[in-house]
Amino acid sequence: MEFEHVKPMDIEKRSMEIIGQELAEKGITLPADKAHIIKRVIHTTADFEYADTLTFSEHAVEKAKEALRAGATIVTDTKMAWSGINKRTLENLHGKACNFISDEDVAEAARQHGFTRSAASMDKAASLPGPLIFAIGNAPTALIRLYELIEEGKLAPALIIGVPVGFVNVVQAKELIMETDVPYIIARGRKGGSNVAAAICNALLYDLDSSRGMKKS
Incomplete structure (x- = not known):
């Protein structure tokens, strides 16, 4: 057995080259403005199905970058997604990442309303100032609650990254977000995860980071 x-x-860099080669072999050409995001998700998961299942609303990437340049707050549904986001690059853009899943007031609100903590944390996030990007990688209940808040006129996210993984209400929750007028990046179907949510965030961040040599990978 030979190793590279x-x-x-x-x-x-070499991983991205391999991904590009395999996509070409499969006859897949990625849209130029989305290629770096799709490739980073494939890099994170080693799953080429994301080349087909990642779905973008019109101008979603452009609008996400505008929000990040304006110092957006990224809200996640899990600590894992929060941990995977490159905080230094985000802070360089005067943004921050938040996760409220462990907050006592969120736990109490979840008990009172019969929500999951992930859903209750969306209510807390709705009061944050400035542009908001939601990165949901685990809880379809968080996506459902975001939909409700949007429909009630209580929230207007700059972007929703909807990539929860699982079997119960996952597909339906993703479809709900795609019915809104909010910019979105959705992984259709059952696949996704906190690592995918973080990878999408980082792809957007790296594309804005002029100090990073691989910003277009």
């Missing part, structure tokens, strides 16, 4: 000899700092 790749310097540690070049592993990501």
Whole structure:
């Protein structure tokens, strides 16, 4: 068995080259403005199905970048997604990442209303100032609650990243978000995860980070 000899700092670059080669072999051409996002998700998951299932509303990438340049807050439904976001790059854009899943007031609200904590944390996030990007990788209940808040006129997100993974209400929750006028990036079907949500956030961030050599990977 032969191994490629790749310097540690070049592993990501080489991975992206392999992804590009395999996409070409499959006859898949990615839209130029979305390619870096789709490739980063494939890089995170080693799953080429995302080339077909990642769905973008019109101008979603452009609008997400505008929000990030304006110092957007990224709200996640899990600590794992929050942990995976590159905070330094986000802070360089004067933004921040938040997760309220462990907050006592969120736990109490969940008990009182019969919500999941993920859903209750969306209510808390709705009061945050400035542009909001929601990165949902685990809880379809969070997407459903976001839909309700949007319909009630209580929330107008700059972007919803809807990529929860699972079997119960996952597909339906994603379809609900696609019915709104809010910019979205959705992984259709059952696949997704907190790592996918973070990967999409990072792809957007890296594309705005002029100091990062791989910003278009």
